[in-house]
Amino acid sequence: MVRSTISLDEVDRRILRVLQRDGxxxxxxxxxxxxxxxxxxLRRIRRMEDAGVIARYTAVVEPARxxxxxxxxxxxxxxxxxxxxxxxxxxxxxxxxEVVAAYAMSGGMDYMLYVVAADFEAYADFALKALLRMPxxxxxxxSFVLMALKPPGAVPx
Amino acid sequence: MVRSTISLDEVDRRILRVLQRDGxxxxxxxxxxxxxxxxxxLRRIRRMEDAGVIARYTAVVEPARxxxxxxxxxxxxxxxxxxxxxxxxxxxxxxxxEVVAAYAMSGGMDYMLYVVAADFEAYADFALKALLRMPxxxxxxxSFVLMALKPPGAVPx
DNA sequence: CCTGAAATTGCCGCTAA
DNA sequence: TTAGCGGCAATTTCAGG
Numbered sequence: 400m401v402r403s404t405i406s407l408d409e410v411d412r413r414i415l416r417v418l419q420r421d422g423x424x425x426x427x428x429x430x431x432x433x434x435x436x437x438x439x440x441l442r443r444i445r446r447m448e449d450a451g452v453i454a455r456y457t458a459v460v461e462p463a464r465x466x467x468x469x470x471x472x473x474x475x476x477x478x479x480x481x482x483x484x485x486x487x488x489x490x491x492x493x494x495x496x497e498v499v500a501a502y503a504m505s506g507g508m509d510y511m512l513y514v515v516a517a518d519f520e521a522y523a524d525f526a527l528k529a530l531l532r533m534p535x536x537x538x539x540x541x542s543f544v545l546m547a548l549k550p551p552g553a554v555p556x
Numbered sequence: 557m558v559r560s561t562i563s564l565d566e567v568d569r570r571i572l573r574v575l576q577r578d579g580x581x582x583x584x585x586x587x588x589x590x591x592x593x594x595x596x597x598l599r600r601i602r603r604m605e606d607a608g609v610i611a612r613y614t615a616v617v618e619p620a621r622x623x624x625x626x627x628x629x630x631x632x633x634x635x636x637x638x639x640x641x642x643x644x645x646x647x648x649x650x651x652x653x654e655v656v657a658a659y660a661m662s663g664g665m666d667y668m669l670y671v672v673a674a675d676f677e678a679y680a681d682f683a684l685k686a687l688l689r690m691p692x693x694x695x696x697x698x699s700f701v702l703m704a705l706k707p708p709g710a711v712p713x
Numbered sequence: 714c715c716t717g718a719a720a721t722t723g724c725c726g727c728t729a730a
Numbered sequence: 731t732t733a734g735c736g737g738c739a740a741t742t743t744c745a746g747g
Contacts (some may be wrong), residue, residue, distance in 0.1 A: 422613035452621045456579035458613045460711045496712035506699040542663040555653035
């Protein structure tokens with residue numbers, strides 16, 4: 400995955416739409432759907448993979464069905480934004496598997512986390528014993544997911 | 557994708573870990589990595605697909621590389637929680653492609669959205685002209701993603 | 714278009730309730 | 731003895747040159 404910027408034409412975008420909908424589709428079928436034969440279609444896919452447009456392929460696992468029904472968004476503010484503090488915090492986040500996604504944010508709170516847990520006890524353990532004790536953490540605010548209206552879906556390309 | 561609950565053994569969990577890391581891996585290879593032959597491995601995959609444990613497969617597209625560098629989390633509060641208002645709001649959300657994910661939440665704000673846009677103007681158009689005018693919307697609070705520390709990753713199975 | 718590899722299916726054997 | 735699970739082999743379909 401190289402970091403170059405590439406331009407995408409309408410066919411590339413159609414490929415992306417199909418691959419976001421079904422990441423395991425056979426290239427042969429995909430090619431048909433976008434009006435190409437397999438070879439050039441595969442070339443375009445590889446090109447987008449190499450350019451980092453397609454970061455990876457993944458199976459989308461339903462957390463609730465694998466024993467992780469608690470899902471929360473957690474906003475975190477740090478007390479210091481010194482390089483060492485931030486990078487220690489990043490390292491601490493990376494080490495916790497229940498943190499499925501983490502973003503540095505603009506605005507009042509510095510970070511947004513997406514966290515999964517088996518139950519409230521496990522979540523409380525994470526929030527109180529792990530997160531609040533991570534380097535530089537000043538304040539956290541958790542909101543729990545009640546329902547996914549639109550499960551993480553396709554980027555509009 | 558049926559809605560039954562199934563139990564997963566350690567082999568199933570290993571399959572899920574591999575498929576989350578590489579959603580396009582060949583079943584043959586996957587089978588090797590989890591210590592099975594292809595046939596039972598594929599059977600387990602199908603079983604998890606049917607049970608909704610694996611919701612789908614997808615290509616993970618980097619928004620910034622397809623011309624959508626603005627990414628925001630938006631919290632939304634509704635002025636009414638009447639059935640009709642909520643469902644009209646859900647419908648309005650569903651119709652907007654820039655809303656990549658949407659959740660009903662506990663706590664102060666009723667919804668959390670993940671939104672992508674081509675630039676601030678497009679984002680402002682969405683926030684001011686679309687979102688604020690959706691049925692029942694009382695208040696919104698946008699935070700912009702500065703950096704993805706941990707890009708949406710694997711659920712710990 | 715062609716060749717090797719992968720996906721998928723039918724069938725059989727083993728093991729444990 | 732039967733339900734559940736794994737493997738082998740044959741067939742169809744796909745990947746990649």
